Amino acid sequence: MIKQITAASLAAALALASGTSHAQWTPDIEAWNSPQPEQADAVVFRNATVWTADDTGILENADVLVRDGAIDAIGDSLRAPRGALEIDASGMHITPGIIDAHSHAAILGGVNESSRISTADVRIRDVIDPDSINIYRQLAGGVTTINLLHGSANAIGGQMSVIKLRWGDEPDALVIDSAPPGIKFALGENPKQSNWSNDDPRYPRTRQGVAQVIREKFQRAADYQEAIDSAPSGRAARENVPPRPNHEIAAIAEVLSGERDIHSHAYRADEMLALMELAEDFGITIGTFQHVLEGYKIAPRMAEHGVGGSTFIDWYAFKYEARDAIAFNPALMHEAGVLTGIHSDNPELARRMNLEAAKAVRYGQVDEHEALKMVTINPAKQLGIDDRTGSLAVDKDADLVVWNGHPLSVYSRVEQTWVDGSRYFDREADQRMREALAAERAELMALILAEDEASGGEESEEAPAEEDSAPGFRSFASHLTSGMPQPTHLHGFAAHLLGYRPSELSHDDFCLFHFE
């Protein structure tokens, strides 16, 4: 992309950057120019208010000692090993890294494989974008782990991937391998294709049809597994044709055997009851309902089944099925004993999940620490990664956030975000890098202009007039974006955005179909 910039347009951009107030436009902090942070052998954070997100509660004036990427100790005046990196966190608050259980923020290409009603064979793991600028910006909001989910176009969607935000590393290095496999399901208006015209309508068109499709797929998977299990082995196998492998049905068979958790997009109470009943018929428990807007209406039933609820805090009225979505949903589910989390489903919103949690205090008076758990340990439990992350406890991964104030306060900011004991975001470093890049830009500009002058200024046609800096910027911008595939589903809200890669603006079109 950068190679496409001609010298003239670079000069134009640089002319703009130097000596104008617009230098701040171009920090260009990107995965490729940001070195991977090194994991320190030992780091000690001093004198912070530590929100553990477990039974230890909130500790005042506490230290956190990190060794080799894991939490080694939490307590008063800890003795740190020689050479440990000391971080003065006086007046600061430390929380576990935020976990977003519903994200599409780092998926290359389409979020939906919207062809078949069941696409259990597709894998998000194959399309992770570790360089997405969304990752850096979410780190800047304190997020350390996200669950990348397939979209909601199909009753049975693709296989999800839980990743740590090790920005710029190899795709596989982001994946949390110990996370139990999971699969996206979807109920309601999206799989039944209610909100758009379709020349070639697909079965089903009703909620009862969605339930029936899933039941049939489960039956087929059960039969498939039985055929595989009962296929003769040894000499007898020579006489029999083995069952033909089917990746879609095999993934659903993993669901039935309990090896793969269902994370189902669901809004209304009726459709959730239908899926719970269906799961119970096959002897399995659903992992989570995602969005779970009417979870509060059937919270005791959800608690009985053992399904978690992962919800938006306050989105409503964007579809008929979101009519009864109320911001008290987390409070009511939590009160009824449902393992409750709050998610983003949106790369911009994901940058301020702490404030989404704060709203659980506002709506239903959830205790502040419990509210924080809704974006940390609770989603970790829902995703089966709570043995590694989600709370601050000895031996857990050092995924933590340093805030300059109360973590649920609108007036607070993230100062540092650490993943596995490595500092992936540091506000001060970010500011320093902006300045360094601006200085480098000015230097390059001077060189190019000098060269231009020496060669007689032949390219002056493209160079901007002194006062007229905006066209220069535009040509720079258009060079950056020219030749790049533009997102095909840019909605109004993204129409003015420049230079983004399609993957960075991709989202579940079907879920946010009416985002303007």
Add this chain to the structure above:
Amino acid sequence: MISASSILSKRMLNSSLLKILAPAALALSLMIVGAPAAKADVLVLTGATVHPVTSDPLKNATVVIDDGRITAVGTDLEWADDAEVVELDGLHLYPGFVHPATQLGLTEISSVAGTVDTSEMGSINAALRAEVAINHDSYLLPTSIAGGVLSAHVMPNGGLIQGTSAVVNLDGWSWEEMVIRSPVGMHIEFPAAAVDDENNDDLKTIENILALARHHQQAMQAAADGDAPAPARNHQLEALAPLLNGEQALYLRANRYDVMEKALDWAADQGFEKVVLMANPDVQYLADRLANDGIPVILRNVYAMPTRRWEAYDMAFVAPARLAEAGVRFAIADSGSGMDIANARNLPFHAGSAAAHGLDKADALKSVTLWPAEILGVGEQLGSIEVGKRASLFAATGDALEPMSRIERVWIDGKEYDLSRDHGRSLYPRYRDRNAEVQAR
């Protein structure tokens, strides 16, 4: 059936009166559009931490309300024995948030087309008035009110010349009763493509219509003077007259720095003097110019992706601080469209997040109360707790820009609002009881 010309003449009367004698016209225009139900009794809200917005908070203070208006604010007040007294026990009393740019009331369920009146087709919609489609019983309104948003600037959308907007109370028995000020301004979406294209078709369309409207006005004047036969009536062209005469503000919309710059140049060339720029966080790059030219800004969305991929992560968060540093008059809005319409209640958090990123806290509060009221021309009525203003207030458990705070009571024009009308607040106790009952079995 009311004829179009009678509506038109009412509106003309309104705007000319406002021009001549603003304070008196205010009362008159209220009479014309239908005054809110007045409450005769004196209401005293006491024992609160009062946030007047225009001055520092007052602890253990009192607000006296008579006939829907604030008549006294202080820590040392006396009131008549027969006044209704509400003890607020340390709750924090704030003026209602004034939403600077939304389409509340014009949409219900955004995926159900029949419930959506947000965006008209066609390029020229000058004669459209947003307020006439406000559903006063929209279920989004009680939810917004329960979030402290008690009044809003409701704007039209769609096309290039989009029509006029109104400031409304979010509670009322009809849109006529809800209107506080109308028309507020004529909305024009500046075509982004005109930045690179001197012959942009959309911009030419706008300019042609404005030229036609000027000619139409001349022809009307000539007819009035008896110099020429009357031209055929044309509501689209006539609707532009107040804008062209300088009586009405131009609400100019643009969403990129270079588009805004071009739009402002264009508006100056056209001779528009009252301009309000409605813009996204890119507007920060024009801060010095806007401060110099005295052009107020409605900043649409602090919770926005940086406009350019290569910009700093906090580019949108710092936009209000940049505007404030440069001395620009501004108000903070959300995007005013899409999901933000139903979630207008999150307006204060946009301002709070701006304060986390450099904006003074007191200014953050002003940016969603007093400043929008002033920019929208209702600064005499809304936006602060001061004598003479509408008693549209709410009581919260803490700082009103904090998502953790709860809003417990609301008064609109001195009348207490029943918060259980909010869908969430009505369903919450029902299902809390129901779930407890199920689990007790």
